[in-house]
Amino acid sequence: xxSTPTEVGEALARQRYISTDEIATVVFLAAQLGKPILAExxxxxxxxxxxxxxxxxxxxxxxxxxxxxxxxxxxxxxxxEYAKQMLYTQLLRDKLSELLADCATLAQxxxxxxxxxxxxxxxxxxxxxxxxxxxxxxxxVVLLIxxxxxxxxxxxxxxxxxxSDFQISVPELGTLKARHLPLVLLTSNNTRELSEALxxxxxxxHIDYPTLEAELDVVRLKVPELAPGLARQAVELVxxxxxxxxxxxxxxxxxxxxxxxxxxxxARALDAQTLDHTLSILLKHESDLQRARISRVVR
Amino acid sequence: MDDxxxxxxxxxxxxxxxxxxxxxxxxxxxxxxxxxxDRAAFKSALKATLVKERDDGPAFERLFPLFFGSGGPPLIxxxxxxxxxxxxxxxxxxxxxxxxxxxxxQQLAQGQPPTDEELARAARIAGAxxxxxxxxxxxxxxxMLRQLGLExxxxxxxxxxxxxxxxxxxxxxxxxxxxxxxxxxxVLAEQASRYAGQSIARNLVERQPRxxxxxxxxxxxxxxxxxxxxxxxxxxxxxxxxxxxxxAALRQKKGAGRQLDAKTTLRANLRTGGVPFDLHxxxxxIKPKFALICDISTSMRPVAEFMLRLMYEMQDQVxxxxxxxxxxxxxxxxxxFLLHRPDVAIPNVLTRIPPxxxxxxxxxxxxxxxxxxxxxxxxxxxxIVLGDGRNNHRDPRLDLFERLQxxxxxxxxxxxxxSATWGQGDSDMLAxxxxxxxxxxxxxxxxxxxxxxxxxxxx
Numbered sequence: 001x002x003s004t005p006t007e008v009g010e011a012l013a014r015q016r017y018i019s020t021d022e023i024a025t026v027v028f029l030a031a032q033l034g035k036p037i038l039a040e041x042x043x044x045x046x047x048x049x050x051x052x053x054x055x056x057x058x059x060x061x062x063x064x065x066x067x068x069x070x071x072x073x074x075x076x077x078x079x080x081e082y083a084k085q086m087l088y089t090q091l092l093r094d095k096l097s098e099l100l101a102d103c104a105t106l107a108q109x110x111x112x113x114x115x116x117x118x119x120x121x122x123x124x125x126x127x128x129x130x131x132x133x134x135x136x137x138x139x140x141v142v143l144l145i146x147x148x149x150x151x152x153x154x155x156x157x158x159x160x161x162x163x164s165d166f167q168i169s170v171p172e173l174g175t176l177k178a179r180h181l182p183l184v185l186l187t188s189n190n191t192r193e194l195s196e197a198l199x200x201x202x203x204x205x206h207i208d209y210p211t212l213e214a215e216l217d218v219v220r221l222k223v224p225e226l227a228p229g230l231a232r233q234a235v236e237l238v239x240x241x242x243x244x245x246x247x248x249x250x251x252x253x254x255x256x257x258x259x260x261x262x263x264x265x266x267a268r269a270l271d272a273q274t275l276d277h278t279l280s281i282l283l284k285h286e287s288d289l290q291r292a293r294i295s296r297v298v299r
Numbered sequence: 300m301d302d303x304x305x306x307x308x309x310x311x312x313x314x315x316x317x318x319x320x321x322x323x324x325x326x327x328x329x330x331x332x333x334x335x336x337d338r339a340a341f342k343s344a345l346k347a348t349l350v351k352e353r354d355d356g357p358a359f360e361r362l363f364p365l366f367f368g369s370g371g372p373p374l375i376x377x378x379x380x381x382x383x384x385x386x387x388x389x390x391x392x393x394x395x396x397x398x399x400x401x402x403x404x405q406q407l408a409q410g411q412p413p414t415d416e417e418l419a420r421a422a423r424i425a426g427a428x429x430x431x432x433x434x435x436x437x438x439x440x441x442x443m444l445r446q447l448g449l450e451x452x453x454x455x456x457x458x459x460x461x462x463x464x465x466x467x468x469x470x471x472x473x474x475x476x477x478x479x480x481x482x483x484x485x486v487l488a489e490q491a492s493r494y495a496g497q498s499i500a501r502n503l504v505e506r507q508p509r510x511x512x513x514x515x516x517x518x519x520x521x522x523x524x525x526x527x528x529x530x531x532x533x534x535x536x537x538x539x540x541x542x543x544x545x546x547a548a549l550r551q552k553k554g555a556g557r558q559l560d561a562k563t564t565l566r567a568n569l570r571t572g573g574v575p576f577d578l579h580x581x582x583x584x585i586k587p588k589f590a591l592i593c594d595i596s597t598s599m600r601p602v603a604e605f606m607l608r609l610m611y612e613m614q615d616q617v618x619x620x621x622x623x624x625x626x627x628x629x630x631x632x633x634x635x636f637l638l639h640r641p642d643v644a645i646p647n648v649l650t651r652i653p654p655x656x657x658x659x660x661x662x663x664x665x666x667x668x669x670x671x672x673x674x675x676x677x678x679x680x681x682x683i684v685l686g687d688g689r690n691n692h693r694d695p696r697l698d699l700f701e702r703l704q705x706x707x708x709x710x711x712x713x714x715x716x717x718s719a720t721w722g723q724g725d726s727d728m729l730a731x732x733x734x735x736x737x738x739x740x741x742x743x744x745x746x747x748x749x750x751x752x753x754x755x756x757x758x
Binding site: 025026033035038040083153195201204 | 317319321322325328329332333337339340343344346347348350351352353356537538541544545570571572576612
């Protein structure tokens with residue numbers, strides 16, 4: 001564990017993640033207070049990347065739960081392995097008839113079988129999904145719940161119990177408590193408003209598009225092959241594009257893709273032809289491309 | 300420290316943020332962990348634990364320095380800025396001019412800040428005791444400085460420098476004195492500004508935030524809302540919509556009348572030897588499609604605004620929604636909502652079509668709709684008309700309305716007037732009524748949200 005926010009920032013930097021002071025402080029606080037982080041912000045500003053960097057900075061495994069519409073408890077938490085239970089029943093048939101051989105009545109046999117029920121509803125047949133994995137893991141983990149805004153409101157409500165008590169009740173087994181408190185990071189692209197209850201339980205982090213210098217640092221770090229002058233020009237262009245009223249503003253990850261493309265194409269300068277060929281990496285809507293051309297940000 | 304934090308949270312609440320008790324505990328713990336030494340880290344810690352809505356960020360940024368600012372930087376003492384000779388010369392000049400110079404200049408020259416009483420007095424006269432508006436900080440600061448005598452300062456400095464020249468001080472020495480005085484004047488301005496800000500912050504906390512009775516507000520007729528109540532109600536809409544949204548989502552999932560999908564069920568249960576543990580249902584395209592036709596004449600504006608807000612908040616539960624606004628003619632306004640957030644889009648829509656009394660022409664607007672936007676309506680669309688049905692005695696065009704009814708899945712009318720007045724005066728409501736699938740009275744937000752809720756029942 002780290003003892004100051006600065007140490008967190010340095011550790012993240014060693015994982016090639018450039019954090020702001022605010023990010024480092026919030027990450028530090030979350031670990032100190034034992035609270036989940038809720039990171040909101042536009043797509044592609046490095047919210048998921050933060051979880052990965054954090055996990056490797058701490059040397060902990062990262063368990064990821066990708067949310068989507070229709071995600072439910074069986075996919076997020078646990079499932080009974082019916083097939084395995086069935087197979088065991090089949091294979092143990094002889095043993096079972098041996099066990100029940102001296103039963104006089106059906107009721108007696110049923111009682112005896114009930115005595116052995118634990119065998120079939122044990123952890124052996126429990127298939128843990130990401131949330132349960134994170135709780136039952138032998139070593140402390142970082143749990144990433146990605147794009148929580150895509151999951152339904154009910155799933156969000158269900159998550160509240162897990163995130164506040166770090167325990168889960170499985171009817172057949174009783175309550176399972178976390179061995180180690182996992183560090184949790186939830187991300188949201190803000191496609192819908194999250195419930196206040198969830199927000200209350202988290203420390204909140206808003207990650208916005210980086211400033212020019214910060215983005216330039218990221219490009220220099222991740223695409224060192226790009227000539228410094230060109231890198232600055234490219235990042236400046238991206239920053240201007242974000243000012244336009246676009247359907248989808250270019251994200252940091254798209255800036256990096258573009259920078260890599262410029263390297264591959266051996267571009268020397270951002271001339272009209274290079275831009276024409278590569279701009280579709282930054283702007284994914286035809287109308288955005290047109291708007292960028294009309295506004296003369298790119299010729 | 301804790302007192303200051305509690306005051307700050309009270310200030311945030313007064314500014315309209317919703318801060319829960321649990322969150323204020325978190326903030327206190329966070330402050331304890333990080334300490335107050337590193338101001339930036341302390342600020343991030345409070346922000347992360349107290350501000351959970353992006354829109355609340357500016358209020359936090361505005362209030363934070365008011366509560367956690369220091370009294371400002373200290374004045375520069377002459378011992379630091381001037382050589383001993385220069386200091387002695389300055390003291391002599393001050394003594395020589397003692398009768399003519401103001402107290403302020405003497406204080407600045409000696410590096411002494413005004414006493415608390417002096418600041419408090421200036422603030423009181425500047426009106427800082429009453430203000431609860433952070434944006435008045437600048438005005439109050441200027442008034443305080445005037446009160447302290449900053450206006451005469453330039454003339455007096457010139458006088459002092461002249462005296463120093465006569466006493467034979469070198470140009471460099473006079474320059475150093477002038478610079479020190481100038482720097483101290485700026486420091487003083489900063490101190491006054493902080494003082495003004497802090498007293499505004501104190502007032503903000505002491506002023507009891509007007510608490511609104513939520514239920515009462517929901518049931519206040521739209522036509523009787525004051526501007527403050529409307530503002531409060533707008534915040535409520537978001538939470539109301541969240542409630543409606545989860546109800547709608549549940550209904551879509553658990554609604555009666557779903558059909559077993561035998562093929563998928565068999566496939567999914569192969570691993571259990573075909574014993575159907577896990578049932579699968581046919582997916583229905585249940586997200587409803589809407590065409591919303593809104594009357595935005597002057598009398599209808601408040602209700603139209605809330606209707607548009609509610610519909611916008613429900614967007615993720617809606618398959619496709621197109622909205623139209625009319626007064627004397629009809630225009631499509633969907634694009635405003637595609638491009639902007641509702642706070643921008645709604646005023647935008649309301650200004651696009653000019654209001655006017657006695658201008659409403661529902662018949663002509665229906666004709667506009669049928670002529671140009673009929674593609675918005677198919678047999679899966681619910682058409683919602685939001686209006687009072689007052690047509691200024693013009694042709695109601697029931698024939699067109701009937702066409703809409705036949706073409707759509709449902710034709711629903713929302714009317715803000717009490718049902719007793721329908722059909723009175725120029726209201727054509729009773730003529731339209733038989734053609735509607737349902738008619739709802741929506742005079743307040745409670746009724747409006749109940750009516751919107753019925754739109755999502757799927758039947």
